[in-house]
Amino acid sequence: MASSAGGASSAAAKKDSYVRADKIDLESLDIQLEKQLAKTWEKHKGRSQQGPREEWEIDLAKLDIRHVIARGTYGSVYRGTYDGQDVAVKLLDWGEDGFATETETAALRASFKQEVAVWHELSHPNVTKFIGASMGTTDLKIPANSSNSGARTELPPRACCVVVEYLAGGNLKQYLIKNRRRKLAYKVVVQIALDMARGLSYLHSRKIVHRDVKSENMLLDTQRNLKIADFGVARVEAQNPKDMTGATGTLGYMAPEVLEGKPYNRKCDVYSFGICLWEIYCCDMPYPDLSFADVSSAVVHQNLRPEIPRCCPSALANIMRRCWDANPDKRPDMDEVVRLLEALDTSKGGGMIPEGQASGCLCFFRARGP
Known part of the structure; x- marks a missing residue:
């Protein structure tokens, strides 16, 4: 009992005791604190200066x-x-x-x-x-x-x-708007279209479907070379098309099967390319007077497509029509589109007639365009 009482008395003494401030070595505590802070900072700094965790991470x-x-x-x-x-x-x-x-x-x-x-x-x-x-x-x-x-x-x-x-030429849509009245020379139309087709052909060869092919996502350098950009919705093509569904893309460029939420594959990019090809030739926007809902419904149920001008060379018009065919299986692969574009004869003109000029074949007019 005495031992127990002694223990209780000792505990009570500790509880009631105080530390005298004049006995604390504040200088020593400051030194210890600085050392601890320095150690923590070095550890944090070491973590922040570690090399990239992934091969694509930048400094x-x-x-x-x-x-x-x-x-x-x-x-x-x-x-x-x-x-x-x-x-x-x-x-x-x-x-x-x-x-x-x-x-x-x-x-x-x-x-x-x-x-x-x-x-x-x-x-x-x-x-x-x-x-x-x-x-x-x-x-x-x-x-x-x-x-x-x-x-x-x-x-x-x-x-x-x-x-x-960084590409200083801006995006393709801006370039087409700038040339809306003047239009582009036929050789320029084909050059831009070929750049896009070759880029898409490469992506498809890597089993990548872009899914948002449109003029805004195409960038130009100062020499007017086109490069495909914005892979925010791109994905590796699924083995089973049923694994790729959902309305992904931009209305006006979206293929009917995508608009309907049906399974789709890389041919949805081919459809979008066909719309872009029309845009490049006409320097205009498709369906300017229709609402998004009207475009979506008409593309799917009424086979709505942009109107191809009469002055458009038949070989180019045929590429447009094949690319935006309602049946994905009837659309060409992008490597075939590249070959078709490469075979076009641009030596005799054939570009879109500028606003204000008389109708007729452009080859009768003086060559123009950048």
Whole structure:
């Protein structure tokens, strides 16, 4: 009992005891704290300076983002430099604005990884060159919204970026709008179409279906060479077409089977190419006076297609018609489209008649176009 009582008395004494402030070695504690903070910082710094986790991951220290060149639903595209090279930087905020749900954010992350997985393996003169990407951008600084301010702002930590070569010629849609009245020389039409066809043929040879082929997703360099861009919805072609369903793409370019939610394959890109080929020739937009709903219904149920001008050479018109055939099996493969385009004779003109000129065969008019 005495032992037990002694133990209780000792515990009570400890509980009631105080440490005298004048007995604490504050200088020693400061030194210990500094050492601990330094050790923690070095550990964190070591983690942040580790090499890329994936072969496609970039060194953010080499990336300098300058100014925005385009904005979209889930992010923006900036111009910048990476290791001294001119680049375009696609930033996705992954729902950091608080409006996207966790499910939507997860889908965006998956889409990003899918885009990178597709893109970093590709190498072709008519496919935009992939530089790299980053999943973690806590150290990334972007220009502030104010164009007059030199200040920088931090990007949300869950954001990601894709870095690709910068093409100064803008996108194909902008180029066609610029030439809407003047139109393009036939040889230019065929050159641009061939670039697109060769790029798509390459993608299809790698079992990749782009799924959003449109003039906005085609970029031009200063020499008017075209390169396919934006693989945000691209995916490796499924062995079973039934595994590829869902309305993915842009209305006006979407194949009937995609609009109906039916199984589809790479031939949906061929259909979209046919619409783009018409756009390139006419320097115009298909179905300008119809709503999205009307276009969707008419393409599927009334076989609606853009009207081919009478001045269009029959060989080119036939390529358009074959590409946008309602039956995917009747559409040519893109490698055949390349051969058909290569066989076209552009020496006698045949381009779209500019607005204000009399109707007739363009070969009677003086050669024009860039």
